[in-house]
Amino acid sequence: MRTALFSATAMFLALGACEAIPIQGGNTPLSEAESFKVETGLVADPGAFTEAIASAEPGDTIVLANGVWRDFDMLVEGEGTEAAPITVRAQTHGEVILSGQSSLRLAGRHLVVSGLVFRDGYTPRSEVISFRKDSDNLAFNSRVTETVIDNYSNPDRRQRDLWVVMYGKNNVFDRNHLEGKQNSGPTMAVRLNTEDSQDNNHLIANNYFGPRPVFGSNGGETLRIGTSHFSLTNSNTLVENNYFDRCSGEVEIISSKSGGNTFRGNTFFQSRGTLTLRHGNGAVIEGNVFDGDGAPYTGGVRVINARQTVRNNHFEDLTGERFSGALVVMNGVPNSPINRYHQVDGAVIENNVFKNVHRIELGEGSDAERTAVPINSVFTRNIVIGAGEETPFSLYDDMGGIEFSNNVAHTTPPQSIADGFDIDPDVSASAQIARGVSRDDTGVSWYAKPEIASPFEGGKRIDVQPGPDALTTALASASAGDTLVLATGRYAESKLVNLQVPVTLKAADPANPSELTFERPNFILLSADGGLRMSGIRVSGEASPDSRGNSFISTTSTGGSGNHSVELTDMTFVDFDVNRDFSIVSAAKGTFYDKIEIRGSSFSDVSGAVFNLDAETDDYGIYNAEYLIIEDSTFERIGGPAASVYRGGRDESTFGPHVWVRGSSFDGVATRGGPFMELHGIQNLKLTGNRVANAEPARFTITTGIPKTEVSGNTRVGADAQPLLTTVDLRQRK
Numbered sequence: 001m002r003t004a005l006f007s008a009t010a011m012f013l014a015l016g017a018c019e020a021i022p023i024q025g026g027n028t029p030l031s032e033a034e035s036f037k038v039e040t041g042l043v044a045d046p047g048a049f050t051e052a053i054a055s056a057e058p059g060d061t062i063v064l065a066n067g068v069w070r071d072f073d074m075l076v077e078g079e080g081t082e083a084a085p086i087t088v089r090a091q092t093h094g095e096v097i098l099s100g101q102s103s104l105r106l107a108g109r110h111l112v113v114s115g116l117v118f119r120d121g122y123t124p125r126s127e128v129i130s131f132r133k134d135s136d137n138l139a140f141n142s143r144v145t146e147t148v149i150d151n152y153s154n155p156d157r158r159q160r161d162l163w164v165v166m167y168g169k170n171n172v173f174d175r176n177h178l179e180g181k182q183n184s185g186p187t188m189a190v191r192l193n194t195e196d197s198q199d200n201n202h203l204i205a206n207n208y209f210g211p212r213p214v215f216g217s218n219g220g221e222t223l224r225i226g227t228s229h230f231s232l233t234n235s236n237t238l239v240e241n242n243y244f245d246r247c248s249g250e251v252e253i254i255s256s257k258s259g260g261n262t263f264r265g266n267t268f269f270q271s272r273g274t275l276t277l278r279h280g281n282g283a284v285i286e287g288n289v290f291d292g293d294g295a296p297y298t299g300g301v302r303v304i305n306a307r308q309t310v311r312n313n314h315f316e317d318l319t320g321e322r323f324s325g326a327l328v329v330m331n332g333v334p335n336s337p338i339n340r341y342h343q344v345d346g347a348v349i350e351n352n353v354f355k356n357v358h359r360i361e362l363g364e365g366s367d368a369e370r371t372a373v374p375i376n377s378v379f380t381r382n383i384v385i386g387a388g389e390e391t392p393f394s395l396y397d398d399m400g401g402i403e404f405s406n407n408v409a410h411t412t413p414p415q416s417i418a419d420g421f422d423i424d425p426d427v428s429a430s431a432q433i434a435r436g437v438s439r440d441d442t443g444v445s446w447y448a449k450p451e452i453a454s455p456f457e458g459g460k461r462i463d464v465q466p467g468p469d470a471l472t473t474a475l476a477s478a479s480a481g482d483t484l485v486l487a488t489g490r491y492a493e494s495k496l497v498n499l500q501v502p503v504t505l506k507a508a509d510p511a512n513p514s515e516l517t518f519e520r521p522n523f524i525l526l527s528a529d530g531g532l533r534m535s536g537i538r539v540s541g542e543a544s545p546d547s548r549g550n551s552f553i554s555t556t557s558t559g560g561s562g563n564h565s566v567e568l569t570d571m572t573f574v575d576f577d578v579n580r581d582f583s584i585v586s587a588a589k590g591t592f593y594d595k596i597e598i599r600g601s602s603f604s605d606v607s608g609a610v611f612n613l614d615a616e617t618d619d620y621g622i623y624n625a626e627y628l629i630i631e632d633s634t635f636e637r638i639g640g641p642a643a644s645v646y647r648g649g650r651d652e653s654t655f656g657p658h659v660w661v662r663g664s665s666f667d668g669v670a671t672r673g674g675p676f677m678e679l680h681g682i683q684n685l686k687l688t689g690n691r692v693a694n695a696e697p698a699r700f701t702i703t704t705g706i707p708k709t710e711v712s713g714n715t716r717v718g719a720d721a722q723p724l725l726t727t728v729d730l731r732q733r734k
Helices: 008-014 046-054 415-420 470-476
Strands: 005-007 035-037 040-043 061-064 067-070 073-079 086-090 096-100 103-109 111-114 116-121 127-130 132-134 137-140 143-145 148-150 162-166 172-174 177-179 188-190 203-205 223-225 238-240 243-245 252-257 262-264 267-269 273-279 284-286 289-291 298-303 309-311 314-318 327-330 348-350 353-357 360-364 377-380 383-386 393-395 402-405 407-409 421-423 461-464 483-486 490-493 497-499 502-507 514-518 524-526 531-535 537-540 551-555 563-569 572-574 583-586 592-599 602-606 611-613 625-631 634-638 643-646 658-662 665-669 677-680 684-688 691-693 698-702 708-712 715-717 725-729
Touching: 040 046, 046 061, 046 073, 073 086, 073 111, 103 111, 103 132, 289 298, 298 314, 377 415, 393 415, 402 415, 415 421, 461 470, 470 483, 470 490, 470 497, 502 537, 524 531, 583 602, 592 611, 611 625, 625 643, 643 658, 658 677
Parallel strands: 040 061, 061 086, 067 096, 073 103, 086 111, 096 116, 103 127, 103 137, 111 143, 116 148, 127 162, 143 172, 148 177, 162 188, 172 203, 188 223, 203 238, 223 252, 238 262, 243 267, 252 273, 262 284, 267 289, 273 298, 284 309, 289 314, 298 327, 309 348, 314 353, 327 360, 348 377, 353 383, 360 393, 377 402, 383 407, 407 421, 461 483, 483 502, 490 514, 497 524, 502 531, 514 537, 524 551, 531 563, 537 572, 551 583, 563 592, 572 602, 583 611, 592 625, 602 634, 611 643, 625 658, 634 665, 643 677, 658 684, 665 691, 677 698, 684 708, 691 715, 698 725
Antiparallel strands: 005 035, 132 137
16 A cells, blocks of 8 residues: 655655765756655565556555565566656665575666675576666666675575676665675676666766675676776766775776776775776776785776876785786787777876886787787876885886876886976875775674784684594584694594584693594595684594595585685694595696695605696696695605696686795605695795705796796705796797
């Protein structure tokens, strides 16, 4: 039945908006004078909702009852008006949970949806929230607000989907919270694949884009606007006052692949990569803050194509370089095909502050293909303060096509551009052009934003006594962040553990280490958010069966495949030689480690590769581990290489893998033949202060990019004529 009169302003306040946000395309904020009848209907199940939305009229409100709506394929279709939209909202914001195989589609005009939470599942479609019903029925002048999508990821990280996709015209996505996408595909996208979705004037505002972990391949953008196919078409999307918190899926945090987009007043915090003007012309980037907080690979803006404007932005504490610099101006491809790199032409870079930034890259990507240098461009009235005494500028080609004028720098830039700078070693470190938006002013107030903390902290202590399957039993009931303290004794484990949360195992008395054996091919299988920290324990593989491919720790997508961490400190591993291919840590295809860190540990009598991270052999740029760090450890009588790490293909969207080996000893490694380390496609390699005896040199195969390498202070024993490392370069091969 029709009930009370509500003004539109009251309705928007009821939705939790702090202020009325106009829907673009000629619409204006609704005023109190524009009142209309509202039908308030509380529905408790999908059937009742379908019936209610089918008969909804302009001004009606449908209220979803609090509770869990599982496998809800929600379609909001109708024709509201500017003064009287059709509204669908949660009974209480945050207490309507769409779980399992749920999704939301909007089709029609003047529709508003608010207050939902998607979690504990993943979409059965290619999109969680879609501003269309199908290719023929799109949404126009519609809004999704105060809605949460939290780790609503396909458990198979290789399966591609998107969380939010905007079609149609004049739509608004504001004050939402998106956090924790782990599978392939951008978190959010704007599509221009039909005329009805071009020149769309969408608004993306005041959203909280929460942490997106490293994906380890292309396809990890947080926001993409357009595609290369429609890159010469305007989108005219406004991205304003959003907070990008640790959005580190790949090198492009935002990938702008269409024309006429504006990025204004946003804050990027500890986000790896850059806001990338990948395709399309005429973008404006102004008033944003790029705060790296010193985190690895944090960057600012990457400029490609024509008539791009970068002004009044603040860049601070950014450590990125090459494609992830504080500012990157790319070289283009002459007569570039639509999907490659168009020449920078007419760029305006003015009135920005670069403070404590590691690199500003000009002519980046210059190679035999990318020879078109920037032209008709200006770099003026900027303040540049590098991270050290040396200039942050790197020039990879002739920059005569950029006019430098009226800039201030703390140290002299390269000679070819120095005339455009006044040098002031005391240039104000407090200079700030833009302040961005605060984290608390984005997203929703009723759903907690994640803090920065170690996944291994915050749990309870669990004391474990020796006994049959005592450790397996304790792990079965452990929660995230728990620490299991093992009393001295022998732990004989007969069961496999599928570990889906991060936990710590440590010896109660490291001077009298606990001893662990296991009877399955694996002891720990990491899935979901599983992680393992171990210290002070002696592990033997003697009880494991003679099965091909045994591994003490491995991964599986059963239960979902998130990003895993393994830390092994002061550990001893012995007798892993009951078969030919026994490993300590391995990775299954389609799984990923953020970090494997080994300190002060010893490995002896291991028949396979100690760290077997080479399951991704399809040469698509995918790999199994971002960081492998080995320090102060010993390896003796190892049948395979100490580490086998593989990243194939020539994709440029990622930063890893990283392999850092310091202060360690390798004696009798790869005794079955081959190099003592097999490192294929590594992007950052450090071998420093190691001792290598009775082993062939490590093999380093370069596939793409310009890898950073540091090989120093190592000692070769018994093979003075051999280097520590041999290099194979595949970059120029067909």
